[in-house]
Every structure is written in C-alpha cells, then in structure tokens.
Amino acid sequence: MEPHVSGPAPLAIAAAGVNKSFGRTSVLHNVDLAVGEGTIFGLLGPNGAGKTTIVRILSTLIAADSGDIQVAGCNVARDPDGVRAAIGVTGQFSAVDDLLTGEENLRLMADLHHLGRAAGRLRVTQLLDEFELAEAARKPVATYSGGMRRRLDLAMTLVGSPRVIFLDEPTTGLDPRGRHTMWAAIRQLRADGVTIFLTTQYLEEADQLADRIAVLDRGRIVAEGTPDDLKRQVPGGRIHLRFLEPELLHAAGRALETAVHDEEDLLLVLPYDGTVAALRHVLDRLDDAGVEGTQLSVHTPDLDDVFFAVTGHPTTEATPAP
Amino acid sequence: MSTLTYTVADSTTMLRRNLRRLARYPSMTLLLVGMPIVFMLLFVYVFGGQLSAGLGRALAAGHAGRAGYLNYVAPGILLMTTAAAVQGTAIVVAMDMTGGIIDRFRTMAIARASVLTGHVLASVIQTFISLAVVLGVAIALGFRPTANLAHWLAAIGVLLLFTLALIWLATALGLAAKSVETASNTPMFLTLLPFLSSAFVPTATMPAGLRQFATYQPFTPVTETLRGLLTGTPIATNLIEAIAWSLGIAIASFLWATHLYDRRHAR
Numbered sequence: 001m002e003p004h005v006s007g008p009a010p011l012a013i014a015a016a017g018v019n020k021s022f023g024r025t026s027v028l029h030n031v032d033l034a035v036g037e038g039t040i041f042g043l044l045g046p047n048g049a050g051k052t053t054i055v056r057i058l059s060t061l062i063a064a065d066s067g068d069i070q071v072a073g074c075n076v077a078r079d080p081d082g083v084r085a086a087i088g089v090t091g092q093f094s095a096v097d098d099l100l101t102g103e104e105n106l107r108l109m110a111d112l113h114h115l116g117r118a119a120g121r122l123r124v125t126q127l128l129d130e131f132e133l134a135e136a137a138r139k140p141v142a143t144y145s146g147g148m149r150r151r152l153d154l155a156m157t158l159v160g161s162p163r164v165i166f167l168d169e170p171t172t173g174l175d176p177r178g179r180h181t182m183w184a185a186i187r188q189l190r191a192d193g194v195t196i197f198l199t200t201q202y203l204e205e206a207d208q209l210a211d212r213i214a215v216l217d218r219g220r221i222v223a224e225g226t227p228d229d230l231k232r233q234v235p236g237g238r239i240h241l242r243f244l245e246p247e248l249l250h251a252a253g254r255a256l257e258t259a260v261h262d263e264e265d266l267l268l269v270l271p272y273d274g275t276v277a278a279l280r281h282v283l284d285r286l287d288d289a290g291v292e293g294t295q296l297s298v299h300t301p302d303l304d305d306v307f308f309a310v311t312g313h314p315t316t317e318a319t320p321a322p
Numbered sequence: 323m324s325t326l327t328y329t330v331a332d333s334t335t336m337l338r339r340n341l342r343r344l345a346r347y348p349s350m351t352l353l354l355v356g357m358p359i360v361f362m363l364l365f366v367y368v369f370g371g372q373l374s375a376g377l378g379r380a381l382a383a384g385h386a387g388r389a390g391y392l393n394y395v396a397p398g399i400l401l402m403t404t405a406a407a408v409q410g411t412a413i414v415v416a417m418d419m420t421g422g423i424i425d426r427f428r429t430m431a432i433a434r435a436s437v438l439t440g441h442v443l444a445s446v447i448q449t450f451i452s453l454a455v456v457l458g459v460a461i462a463l464g465f466r467p468t469a470n471l472a473h474w475l476a477a478i479g480v481l482l483l484f485t486l487a488l489i490w491l492a493t494a495l496g497l498a499a500k501s502v503e504t505a506s507n508t509p510m511f512l513t514l515l516p517f518l519s520s521a522f523v524p525t526a527t528m529p530a531g532l533r534q535f536a537t538y539q540p541f542t543p544v545t546e547t548l549r550g551l552l553t554g555t556p557i558a559t560n561l562i563e564a565i566a567w568s569l570g571i572a573i574a575s576f577l578w579a580t581h582l583y584d585r586r587h588a589r
Contacts, residue, residue, distance in 0.1 A: 059429045060428070060429060061425060061428055061429060081431045082431075084429055084430055084431040085431040087429065088429075089425070089426065089429040091422060091425055091426075093421075093422035093425075094422050095421075095422035095423045095425055095426035096422070096423065097339070097343075097423055098421075099343045099346060099347060100339070100342065100343065100346075104339075104342065108335065108339055111331075111335040111338075112332060112335055112427075112430055112432050113430075114328075114331065140346075156426065157426075160430070
C-alpha cells in the first residue's frame with residue numbers, strides 16, 4: 001500500500017539523538033525516531049537490544065540522558081503531563097490489579113480519566129464487549145488466563161481514548177489464537193486513526209502489522225524502512241540439507257556449488273527464493289549426484305536473517321556494548 | 323477542574339480502590355488485628371494477676387488485681403494495634419510498587435500524590451476499624467475508661483496523629499523494600515517497641531540501659547498520654563512529647579516516602 005502524501009506527514013513521535021546509560025552501561029546510542037500520525041511503527045530487536053528502554057523513555061517513565069523527544073506534540077522532558085494525557089502504554093509486565101475484577105479495573109481507569117459516571121460506565125461496557133471479556137467481567141483478574149489478562153491490559157490502556165499507544169511486545173507468550181486476536185485489535189486501532197508504537201522480537205509480527213520498521217541492535221538503530229525495504233535487504237529463504245555421513249555432504253557440496261558447508265552438523269545451507277523451480281533444481285542435482293539419505297527443510301526469513309543482513313552478525317541476547 | 327480538585331478526585335479513586343481490595347481480602351487485616359488481641363489476653367489472663375500485685379500504686383485509683391492490670395495495659399494494646407496494622411500498609415505499598423500497575427499509573431496524567439494518599443487514607447480507615455475492634459474486645463473483657471467526651475476526642479486525636487506517623491513510616495518502608503517479603507518484615511520492629519515502653523510495665527522497674535531507652539522512645543509518652551486520657555492517670559509533659567514525636571515521625575517519613583516515590587523506577 002503506497003501512502004498518498006503531499007508534503008511531510010505530521011509526526012506523532014519525533015526523537016533525535018537519544019542516549020541512555022544505566023551506570024556505566026550504555027543502553028541507547030543516538031537513537032532517532034520519526035513516527036507518522038495514524039501509522040504503526042514496529043521496533044524490531046532481540047532481548048536486551050534496548051526496546052523496552054526506548055518505550056520507557058517515550059512514555060515518560062524514565063528520562064533520557066540526552067536527546068530531543070516530542071510525543072503527540074509535547075516535549076517529554078518539559079511537559080510530561082501533556083504527553084501522558086495523549087498516550088496509552090501496555091508494557092511487557094501485566095499492569096492490572098489482580099485483586100479487582102476486570103470490570104473494576106476498567107472502572108478504575110475510567111475514574112482516573114475523569115470520564116464521569118455515565119460515560120465511564122458506557123466506555124467500560126463497550127470495551128468489555130470489544131475484548132470478549134464481558135463474561136468474565138465480574139471475576140477477579142487473578143483467575144484470568146494469560147490471553148485474557150493481555151486483552152484486559154490493552155482494554156485498560158484504551159479507556160482514555162489515547163492518540164498514541166505504546167505496546168511493548170504485546171504478543172510475547174501468547175498462543176497463536178491469542179496472537180491473532182491481538183493483531184486484529186491493533187489493526188482496528190490504526191483504522192480508528194490511533195498511532196501505534198510496537199516492539200517485537202518477531203519479524204513476522206512487524207511485517208504483518210507495521211507501516212515502518214526500525215531494527216534495533218545493541219542500542220543502535222541499524223536499519224529503518226517499510227517491511228518491503230527491509231525484506232529486500234534479506235537474502236530470502238534458505239534450504240537446509242542434513243546428511244548422515246561426511247562423504248555424502250561432500251558429494252552434495254560438489255553438486256550444489258552455491259551451498260555453504262557446515263562440517264560439524266553435516267549441514268548444507270543454500271539460498272532459496274521460494275520458487276518450486278529452484279527446489280526442483282536442488283532435488284535434480286542431488287539425484288544426479290546419487291546422494292541419498294538426505295533430510296531437507298525450508299526456512300523463510302526471520303529476525304536472525306534480517307539481523308545477519310543488516311549487522312553482519314547473528315542476534316545476540318542481552319550483551320550490551322561496552 | 324483545578325489541580326486541587328483533580329488531586330482530591332484521584333485520591334478518592336485510589337482510596338476506593340484500596341478499600342475495595344481490603345474488603346475483598348480481609349484475611350491480612352484479621353491476622354493483623356488478631357495479634358494485639360492475643361497479647362492482651364495473654365498479658366491480662368496469664369501474667370495479669372502477678373503483674374498487678376507488683377504494680378501497686380502505678381495502677382489507677384480504685385483499680386486492683388487482674389481488672390486493674392487490664393485498665394493499665396489496654397492503652398498500650400491500642401498502640402500495638404496501630405503498630406501491627408501498619409505492617410499491612412508496607413505490604414500493600416510494596417505490592418503496588420513491585421507490580422506492573424504502578425507503571426500504568428505513572429504514564430497517566432493523574433495527580434502524582436494520589437497513589438500514596440490513597441494508600442495512606444485507606445490505611446487510616448483500616449487501622450481505626452482495627453482499633454475499634456480491639457477497644458471493643460478490651461471493654462468486653464472489663465476495660466472501664468473513665469474519660470469524658472473531651473478526653474475521648476483528645477484520645478482519638480492523639481491516636482490519629484500517631485497512626486498517621488506510623489502509616490507514613492510504613493509507606494516509606496514499603497517503598498524502600500525491593501520485594502513484598504522484605505516489606506512484610508521491616509516494620510515488624512514497631513510491634514516490638516510497645517514491650518520496650520511503659521505499655522506493659524512502668525519503665526521505672528526496668529534495668530538502667532533499657533530504662534533510658536524505654537523512657538525516651540515514642541511509645542512511652544504516647545502510651546502515658548492515652549492512659550491518662552482514658553483512665554485518669556497523670557499526663558504531665560507526655561502530651562507535648564507525644565505530639566512532638568508523632569509530628570516528627572510523620573514529617574520525616576512523609577519526606578522520605580515522597581523522595582523514594584519520585585525517585586523510584588519500578589523495574
């Protein structure tokens with residue numbers, strides 16, 4: 001989908017030169033962000049890359065060491081309450097009151113947003129229905145399943161009708177059904193004109209949802225663009241061929257000259273463009289070479305591939321740069 | 323709406339939230355109110371007969387024996403009730419601060435003070451309900467206050483001020499704790515202090531070092547003031563000392579708690 005823009009679109013989030021260290025550990029280096037109003041922005045990176053730190057800074061929970069940050073037209077450092085009035089945050093850790101019921105949690109939010117009795121009641125009922133929580137509305141949250149908690153968490157974020165929403169790994173730990181429910185809710189929000197800043201570890205999620213994606217690696221943005229831009233930088237999929245003996249590996253290697261050898265695991269890795277013709281070509285070559293006892297698997301590009309393509313090293317968990 | 327109306331509205335919302343939690347899960351409150359009652363029964367019925375014989379002139383006029391000791395110890399038991407109840411404050415504050423919900427509150431445009439004032443107000447109500455229950459049990463056992471209305475009002479005022487002081491202290495301890503478990507332990511010394519005061523026996527009967535500690539720690543003047551107001555024993559300078567201690571603890575703890583709250587980044 002090509003956006004029809006004449007002139008620069010207004011920005012919901014604009015950050016320039018953001019740095020943050022915890023003690024002597026530098027967590028963010030010169031991060032720049034530009035998120036257009038009404039778009040979904042995906043921040044993609046492994047654990048420990050600094051995604052949550054960025055969300056915490058943008059949502060006024062912690063201050064950056066340096067940098068200029070505007071969210072919803074307000075400066076995060078000078079007018080945090082202005083920012084808070086415009087945003088909603090659903091963090092990685094569930095931010096619900098376990099001892100209250102789902103309905104009471106939502107009512108608490110309605111009261112804190114000063115919606116008034118009638119309007120608050122209406123909004124709560126509407127959100128309970130929208131997020132399929134009406135049945136469990138009067139049960140304590142402690143009895144909810146993981147997916148229900150996550151839905152309640154997001155519903156609580158929406159009570160005040162925020163213009164900008166931060167979702168920190170909204171689907172981590174959800175089953176496939178829960179993930180698709182969450183995706184549908186996020187798409188609906190964008191359709192309503194809400195700006196969404198989303199962090200994720202999954203390329204597929206960013207690809208499915210985001211208008212633009214930034215890749216975060218050890219506190220630096222290493223790539224940014226539309227999902228298509230990003231995927232163009234990825235060499236595509238791979239075919240893995242696994243063998244039982246080194247001789248077979250070598251024989252197959254001679255037949256398939258583009259393959260990369262992995263002697264230790266008796267593995268051949270070939271670039272693969274996803275077509276039937278390319279797969280048939282590989283199988284024909286193996287037949288011609290008379291190589292038997294081969295296990296074949298096909299891999300579509302994932303976060304590891306994007307990482308390898310843009311950083312030249314595989315994803316590394318929780319190893320911030322010195 | 324002005325800033326003040328927002329602060330009042332948000333604090334009321336938070337108070338409602340905390341009272342609802344207390345009402346729904348009363349087991350902690352019951353446990354905390356049970357402790358002073360158990361100590362009262364223990365001291366009156368197990369030690370009371372012997373202690374009253376030794377106390378002699380320290381007992382209020384016209385009181386002797388076990389019943390006399392009940393009149394002597396009941397005001398101290400009320401303070402122990404407050405000391406026990408505020409352990410609950412530290413626990414619920416720590417539960418909030420170590421959970422995810424505090425981050426939600428912090429990213430909302432709500433009156434900053436409302437999170438803490440909501441906890442403090444709910445704790446005041448909880449503590450006064452506990453005090454009423456313990457006082458009721460004491461009266462059922464034979465506690466006979468001689469106070470007139472003015473004395474009662476003054477006694478409630480002294481209790482309220484002291485309760486506020488301990489609640490702010492417990493709030494600060496709850497904020498300072500890294501975990502809920504720590505928060506449930508750190509305020510425990512408060513329930514020990516009545517034993518090292520004039521709540522159970524006159525400080526004059528204690529050995530030198532302990533006597534000095536007991537004389538100059540806050541529970542003694544507050545106990546003496548309360549005992550004087552309720553049963554007519556002499557108060558002298560204890561009222562001033564009680565008010566000074568309460569205000570001092572309240573102000574220092576309030577400043578400590580707000581400092582911790584402003585500084586703290588939950589996870």
